[in-house]
Each structure stands twice: as structure tokens, then as C-alpha cells.
Amino acid sequence: MIYNVKSAPYNAAGNGTTPDDAAINAAIVDCGTAGGGVVYFPRGVYKLTSRVNVAYSGVILEGEGRESVLKHEPETGTFIPVLFFKSASTGYEEIRNVGARDLTIEFANAGPPSAGGLQLNGCVDWFCERVTVRGNGTGMSNSTTNGIATAFWSRDGIISGCVVEGVSKPGIYLAGARRVTVVGCMAKNIKCTAAALEDAGAGFQTGQSREVSFIDCHATGCATGFNIICMGTYGDGTVDASPAPSLTSFSVTLSSAHLPYRMDRLGIWNPTTKRIVELPVTSATNTSGNTWAITLAASNTESITAGAKIFVNYEPYRNVRIIGGSSKNNVLVHNSVTSGHGVVVSSLQAGAVGRDLVISGLICEGNPSAGIKMAAVEDALVEGCILRDNGAGIQLTDIALPATPEMPAQDVTNRIMISGCEIYDNTNFGVQLRSVEDVTIQGTRIYRTKDTVQAFPILISKVGESSRKTANVKLRDIDFSGYDLSKGSSFVVSTPVVPSSGDSDAVESGLYDLAFFGAPEGVLYAPPGSRYVDRATGASYRKAHGWKKSNWIASLTHQQRTEDATTTLVNLYIVPDNSVVHASIVAVARCNNGESAVYRRALGAKRHNPNEAAAVGTVQTIGSDGEDDADWSFNVVVAYNTIRAVIVGEAGKTIDWLIRTEVDVYTP
Known part of the structure; x- marks a missing residue:
């Protein structure tokens, strides 16, 4: 069923000057108590002087895109313009199958602290499609306002085709979210001017969330x-000495009061891994004041000792894309x-x-x-x-x-x-x-x-x-x-x-x-x-x-051609400064008439500033040279800080040489 906020009995004006929040909330209540439906916002500017609150499952808010504007204009203070949330004595109750599409939310000035223009808390199986949230782009009077945000472990949701512009804290913020996908969204010109929070203006942000994705999203000017x-915890406490703590149970006294839903997620400092480790909590019972009895799963392996520090509402992010x-x-x-x-x-x-x-x-x-x-x-x-x-x-x-x-x-x-x-x-x-x-x-x-x-x-x-x-x-x-x-x-x-x-x-x-x-x-x-x-x-x-x-072993390959009985020098390796090297050289030569030769040489060299490199000992011939023509020759020398090959060809012959050098280097 469709509930038109401009129709009787709601009669929202949508003229930008008459407050419409009471009419809108009345339509939401009727929709929710009837089991759900669509609350429809025809084109217009709807002035909000208080919160629009969806506390029912099955309620969908729908408008006509940028032609349906919900304008945040508080008479005093500030508030969350659109909130999906059902409070309870334990903190909250989940609401299911809810969503918003084709709406625009505007802030004239300051917005709510650390909350969104559209806030989805404790929602299951939800969506937010083609929603635009606009701030003033200049810090919103030092407020700390998100664009679209989740909290209270909203799960199994999608945010798609949304644009957030000019708010003062993250444009789209997944806090405490599970299995949520943000796709095809834009965040731009997010600037925070609140003292000590100047870097808080992120385009997209996630904290304490798991299995969440940002797909084809774009941020600019943030x-x-x-x-x-990984968000900070919401408090801490100390393990009590009595009753004696064990691997599966202990008592903890907190530094401040906490609602039960935060006690399901506890961590403990592990000095060996230098991390706070999550504890597998199966139950948490408030025994008196700020003292809680905690039961852990039998699979727990973390040692629990009296005086150990316990962290409340601890849950680092996992599986973010x-x-x-x-x-x-x-x-x-x-x-x-x-x-x-x-x-x-x-x-x-x-x-x-x-x-x-x-x-x-x-x-x-x-x-x-x-x-x-x-x-x-x-x-x-x-x-x-x-x-x-x-x-x-x-x-x-x-x-x-x-x-x-x-x-x-x-x-x-x-x-x-x-x-x-x-x-x-x-x-x-x-x-x-x-x-x-x-x-x-x-x-x-x-x-x-x-x-x-x-x-x-x-x-x-x-x-x-x-x-x-x-x-x-x-x-x-x-x-x-x-x-x-x-x-x-x-x-x-x-x-x-x-x-x-x-x-x-x-x-x-x-x-x-x-x-x-x-x-x-x-x-x-x-x-x-x-x-x-x-x-x-x-x-x-x-x-x-x-x-x-130091100590790089060089593998060098050189190719050279000799014409006639010429002597040719080939630079094989530059000896590094302040080093001792050993070079093993294999030269293979072949003439175009099929004659061939193989030569094997080894020598040492040293170099120490300011002296030039010099040979260490004599050049060694490894094995015996294999050559078809005794007029050819091959040898190595050290000159000008370089290990050089000296090759000699034969008159009237073109000889191709392939020289392979292996160098061991020691630099103290």
C-alpha cells in the first residue's frame, strides 16, 4: 500500500516553509502498524523541524529523486533528519525489510553529531537507492555529520546510486555493519572544521564492519x-579475582555502565602477539552495578587472569573490499x-x-x-x-x-x-x-x-x-x-x-x-x-x-667479432672499489669455415682506493685449450680497473667470439 504524505489525512505541505515532520511521521506510523508499505513523497521541499523516524519493519520511503527534498531546519539544536531505528530497554530491536529511494536530504547549516542525514540502525534486509545528501560544503558550522550511515550491526543491505556532497564527516559510513554492499556511489567535498577532527572528512568509511564492499565508488575533494x-573500543574493565577466572568464565568490573548488546563483543590484551584478541562470548549477565559475569565458548584458548584488561564492544574489521x-x-x-x-x-x-x-x-x-x-x-x-x-x-x-x-x-x-x-x-x-x-x-x-x-x-x-x-x-x-x-x-x-x-x-x-x-x-x-x-x-x-x-656474483655475456689477425680488447667487468674478485671466463670461438676453439681462464683482482685495480697472482688456464687453429689466442688482463679479454684472430678469417664471465665479489 502507498501512503502519500501530501494526501489526507497527513496533508504535508511540501512548500519549504511549513513544518512537515508531524505529517510525515503520522504516515510512517500508519504504514508500519498496517504491516508495511511505501510512504511516498511527491515532488516538493519538506521542512523538517524534528526527526523523521521509521521504527517498523516493512516501511519504505520513496520520493522523486532531487525533486523530493527533506530539508533539515531545526528550531533549536539539531537532529537526525531520517532515522531507521527501534529503541528498546536493551538498546535496540531489529527492523526488517526497510529502505529509502529517490530522496534528497539537505542541511541548511549544522547537522547532528556523529550521525547521518540518513541513519540506518539495527536494520536487516534493507536498501538505500538513489538518495542524495547535501551539506553546505564548508564544514556545516563545525558540526560532525555523516551523509548516509549505519550502526547497531545493520546487516544484509545495499546502498546504491547515492550521492553525498558537502557534509562534514564520512559521506557513507558503515559502522558496525554486516554483509553490506555500497555500489555506484559518489562522495565529494567532505570537509570537517571541528577542532582536532579536521582529517575526519572521509568520502567512504568503515569501522567495526565485516563482509562489506565498496564497488565502483568515487571520492573527490574529501x-x-x-x-x-579499526575503531576504538567503547570502554574497558578489569577481570575480578573472585570468582577465580578460567578459560570459560570470569567476572569483570567495567569502568562505566554498558548496555547488554555491547557485552557480546569483548577483547583481551595478549602480550605475546601484541594484539587485542577477540573472546568467544556465549553469555554476559549483569550481576551488580558495572560487574558482569561472562561465559566463553569451550573453544577459547586465551588465558584469563585476574587484573587482565577487558575491552568492551571490541570488533576489528574483517573482509572489506x-x-x-x-x-x-x-x-x-x-x-x-x-x-x-x-x-x-x-x-x-x-x-x-x-x-x-x-x-x-x-x-x-x-x-x-x-x-x-x-x-x-x-x-x-x-x-x-x-x-x-x-x-x-x-x-x-x-x-x-x-x-x-x-x-x-x-x-x-x-x-x-x-x-x-x-x-x-x-x-x-x-x-x-x-x-x-x-x-x-x-x-x-x-x-x-x-x-x-x-x-x-x-x-x-x-x-x-x-x-x-x-x-x-x-x-x-x-x-x-x-x-x-x-x-x-x-x-x-x-x-x-x-x-x-x-x-x-x-x-x-x-x-x-x-x-x-x-x-x-x-x-x-x-x-x-x-x-x-x-x-x-x-x-x-x-x-x-x-x-x-656487496657480494653479488656476476654472470656476464659478451659477443665480439674479429677480422683478420687483429688484436681486440673486450671489457668484461669493472672491479668495484674496495673489493676482491675472482673471475671465471669461458670463451667460445667459431670461424665461418667451421674451425672452432674453447678457452677457459681464471684470475683474481683487487681494488683499493686510491690505487687502481690489479691482478692477484697469475692468470690460470683451466684444463687445456681446445682449438682447431693455433694462430688464434685468448687471454685476460687487469687494466684501468677492468678485467679485459685479449683476443687475437687470424689473417683472412672472420671469427665470432662468445665470452661468458662468472665473477665472485667480496667487499668487506
Whole structure:
């Protein structure tokens, strides 16, 4: 059944000046008590001086798009313009099969604090389609108002085709949501001017949510495009000594009162893993005051001891996806400092760690800070994304040591893969790894089209002196085009992986398989077993042992042709400064008449500034030379800091030479 708010007995004016909230709420009550239906808003501007509240299952609010405007104009204070919520003594009751479509909600000035223009609380099987929420675009008088938001574990819902513009906190905010999809939505010009909350203006945000997706959504002109966070808890308490706590039961006294629905989600600090761990609560009973008796499932393995800290309403995000869409030109200027991110993944609670995050096919462009910044997350995948013209491409970082010494939460950013991405022309660096572990970057282009940007392809650093080194990094199949001199020489880059402070930051474990410009010896830190190809010469190298920038074994191939009985010098290998090397050389020669030869040589060389390189001992012949013509000859020398081959042909003959050199290098 359809309930037209302009028809009798409701008679809403819709003229923008007469308050219509009483008429609208009357229509909603009639619709809800009749078992549900559609409350219809014909085109018009409906002035709201108080909340429109849907507390019934089966009620759908429907208008005519931007022609049906609900205008928030409180006489005093402020309120949530449209709220789906049924309160109860325990906190709330779920309402089902509800939704809103083709409506516009406008704020004339300030909005409700930390709530949405359209708020869906405790809803099940719901939708929000083609709804527009508009603020004034200048901070809404320092208020903290979302556009479209969920709370109280709303689940099994979809938000599609919506536009949020000019509000002061996240445009679309999934708080405490389950199995919710946001698809084809736009958030723009989200700015917060409230003190200490200037960075709260995200386009899209999720906290305490699980199994949620943002598909083909676009954010522009916000402080942050997408904000994926582990929210802080709503309070804490201490495990009581009596009755004695066990693996399956304990008593806890909270620091403040809480409703029962928050007691279903508890966490406890685990000093071994440096995390707050979720507890499998099966029941929570208020025994007196702020004291609760807690029962846990038999599967619990977390030790519960008297005095341990318990966190209330603790639930870090899980299984969040950003698929497609864009995050562009998100800029925040505060205290003369310009920042702004495409995506931020973080935690507001020390020890809370998000998990199972996928960012796929997203375009991040023109964000002054990072295209994607991730911290306090595990098991994350960034694939098929384009990150260009940001302050930085992707930053993966651990968190700084918290101020609370009893909870030293660190080492919480782990197991992340970057695959198939285009990362180019960012101002500072392509990828930064700060005190993270188990990171794979593969099948990705980290490049530049001009020489004045992205001076560091991959930058390695630590969060602080007490933080761990970045470890277990796998790099393979990465295109570093644009780092030779073809783009100019303003920022000449000698290595694709740059530790900020040399040995103290360099990666010691993992495996690199890279191709870049120039030889790696004395330049590239890499874990043992790593492989490298010099794109300028085609020479290949491998790291036999150690992780410092020395001890690369070179595998070099040279081709040369001699005409007649000429002597030809071939530069095989430049001896690095302050090093000792051993070179094994095999030369294969063949004449066009079928004559052939094979030569094997070995020699040592050393170089120590300011002296030039010199041979160590004599050149050794390995085995015996195999040659069809004794007029040919092959030998090696050390001259001008270079190991050289000396080849001699034969009069009247054209000879092709293939020279293979293996070099072991030791740089103390």
C-alpha cells in the first residue's frame, strides 16, 4: 500500500516553509502498524523541524529523486533528519525489510553529531537507492555529520546510486555493519572544521564492519577518499579475582555502565602477539552495578587472569573490499600543511588489527599524501590499481610504539601483496615499506615518465629506533622504466630499492628478482639468493650470501667479432672499489669455415682506493685449450680497473667470439 504524505489525512505541505515532520511521521506510523508499505513523497521541499523516524519493519520511503527534498531546519539544536531505528530497554530491536529511494536530504547549516542525514540502525534486509545528501560544503558550522550511515550491526543491505556532497564527516559510513554492499556511489567535498577532527572528512568509511564492499565508488575533494579503520573500543574493565577466572568464565568490573548488546563483543590484551584478541562470548549477565559475569565458548584458548584488561564492544574489521572506482584530488589544508590520501587503512585502538582486505582496480590520483596508506592490517591484497600524481604511491607501515607501556602494540602490519599495479609519477616514492613483514610486490610497474618525480622506486625505512626492520620482502617481475637517463638527469637513481639509513634499514630476508639500470655491486642491498639483471648491458647477477650491498656474483655475456689477425680488447667487468674478485671466463670461438676453439681462464683482482685495480697472482688456464687453429689466442688482463679479454684472430678469417664471465665479489 502507498501512503502519500501530501494526501489526507497527513496533508504535508511540501512548500519549504511549513513544518512537515508531524505529517510525515503520522504516515510512517500508519504504514508500519498496517504491516508495511511505501510512504511516498511527491515532488516538493519538506521542512523538517524534528526527526523523521521509521521504527517498523516493512516501511519504505520513496520520493522523486532531487525533486523530493527533506530539508533539515531545526528550531533549536539539531537532529537526525531520517532515522531507521527501534529503541528498546536493551538498546535496540531489529527492523526488517526497510529502505529509502529517490530522496534528497539537505542541511541548511549544522547537522547532528556523529550521525547521518540518513541513519540506518539495527536494520536487516534493507536498501538505500538513489538518495542524495547535501551539506553546505564548508564544514556545516563545525558540526560532525555523516551523509548516509549505519550502526547497531545493520546487516544484509545495499546502498546504491547515492550521492553525498558537502557534509562534514564520512559521506557513507558503515559502522558496525554486516554483509553490506555500497555500489555506484559518489562522495565529494567532505570537509570537517571541528577542532582536532579536521582529517575526519572521509568520502567512504568503515569501522567495526565485516563482509562489506565498496564497488565502483568515487571520492573527490574529501580529506581522505576511503577510510578503513579499526575503531576504538567503547570502554574497558578489569577481570575480578573472585570468582577465580578460567578459560570459560570470569567476572569483570567495567569502568562505566554498558548496555547488554555491547557485552557480546569483548577483547583481551595478549602480550605475546601484541594484539587485542577477540573472546568467544556465549553469555554476559549483569550481576551488580558495572560487574558482569561472562561465559566463553569451550573453544577459547586465551588465558584469563585476574587484573587482565577487558575491552568492551571490541570488533576489528574483517573482509572489506574496495573494487573499482576512484579516489582523486582529496586535499586537506590545516595549519598551513597540505595533506590528503586516496585510501587510509589504520587503527584507532592500540592492539586492534584489521584483516582480509582487498583493494582492486581503484584509481588514486592527485592526493597530496599517499595514494594508499596501510597500517595495522594483515592478509591484505592491492591488485590492479593505478596510483599516479600522488605525494606517494603506496605506503605500508607499522604503527608507532603507543604511549601505554603496558600495551606495546607493534609488529601488526604483515602479509600484504601488491600485484599488477601501475605506480608512476608520484612526487616522492613509488612504494614505501616501514617496519612491515611478509610483503610481496609482483607483476607491477613502478616507473616515471619524467625525471623530476618519484626519486625512490621502493623506499625501505623503520617507524622508529625501537621498531623492527622490514623483513621477508619478495620482489619480482617489476618494471622500473624511466629510471635510466632517457628522461633526463634531475633525479639520477642508482638502485630500485633504497634503505633510508643503509644497513640499519636494509631488508635481510625474502627474495628479489629485479631488472634495473647499472650493476648492483656496492649499490643494491638484497637478501641472499636474489637475482638481478642490468637492463643497460643484459648482464645478470645473483646474491650468493649476505644481505648487504656487496657480494653479488656476476654472470656476464659478451659477443665480439674479429677480422683478420687483429688484436681486440673486450671489457668484461669493472672491479668495484674496495673489493676482491675472482673471475671465471669461458670463451667460445667459431670461424665461418667451421674451425672452432674453447678457452677457459681464471684470475683474481683487487681494488683499493686510491690505487687502481690489479691482478692477484697469475692468470690460470683451466684444463687445456681446445682449438682447431693455433694462430688464434685468448687471454685476460687487469687494466684501468677492468678485467679485459685479449683476443687475437687470424689473417683472412672472420671469427665470432662468445665470452661468458662468472665473477665472485667480496667487499668487506
